[in-house]
Amino acid sequence: MALKDILVQLDTGDRSNAKLAAASGLARRHGAHLTALFVVDIPESAFFYGGAMPYASGGPDLVAQTRADLLEGAQRVEAQFRETVRRDGLEGEWRLAEGETPAVLSLHARYADLTVVGQPGPDSGSRVEEIVVGPLMSAGRPMLVVPYAGSFAQIGDHALIAWNASKEATRAVHDALPLLEKASKVTILAINPRRGVQGHGDVPAADIALHLARHGVRAEASHTVATDISDGDALLSYAADIGADMIVAGGYGHSRAREMVFGGVTRTLMQQMTVPVLLSH
Secondary structure, eight states: OOOOEEEEEEOSSTTHHHHHHHHHHHHHHHTOEEEEEEEEOOOOGGGGSSTTOSOTTTHHHHHHHHHHHHHHHHHHHHHHHHHHHHHHTOOEEEEEEESOHHHHHHHHHTTSSEEEEEOOOTTSSOOHIIIIIHHHHHHOSOEEEEOSSSOOSSOSSEEEEEOOSOHHHHHHHHHTHHHHHHOSEEEEEEESOOOSTTTTOSSTTHHHHHHHHTTTOOEEEEEEOOSSSOHHHHHHHHHHHHTOSEEEEEOOEEEETTEEEEOHHHHHHHHHOSSOEEEEO
């Protein structure tokens, strides 16, 4: 499957340009259509009432002012997007939607081959559950998460696949195929692999490397034993050691008290990522 339809979620934050640069670079490399989504996410007026809030008489006015501020910011972001599309010679589309970010993002992501979002920074006011977890679990499409620090104009030239022989990892590998096919180098890493039928096979990561080879992807199979650090930390350390510029991983999650939460490795990636991470569930 070719990568022909890329969605990028933009906002008025400091890292919006980094997400746009990452998405436009991928669109250029793959000849893909680039769609930008800006969500006008406004609390209902009831949010401004109650407790010790001093806005009891001004809720509706504050909602209107918040909407006006967001729409003004959206105009600036749209201008930057349209200039990027023009400069890079891309086919592009701007979408402005109002609603709750997780639901709106999930809806639009269903109609894209890949959605580019940003890792929420410590001062962003956003939560990983809103930007990554919810949409990933409900959209059924892969997401590329760009770290909140650093520049990533080149993504996927050296891809590192986090392989644990799970269905999530299998889905991630196949969703990433369009990027892997264009990579100069692909490394598959199994951490603390289990051998045999119930694990990774007799030679860890060899079977998935052979499968990728039949798709024209030359991948190096590796495995490591990590006893003193978590699997997630071992993965990030390995990525730094080999100079990977993208990690491909299955996004494991489950529902607890109506909140979507990640498993150990993906939680570590979302908190400490140093390169873009392609997640699939």
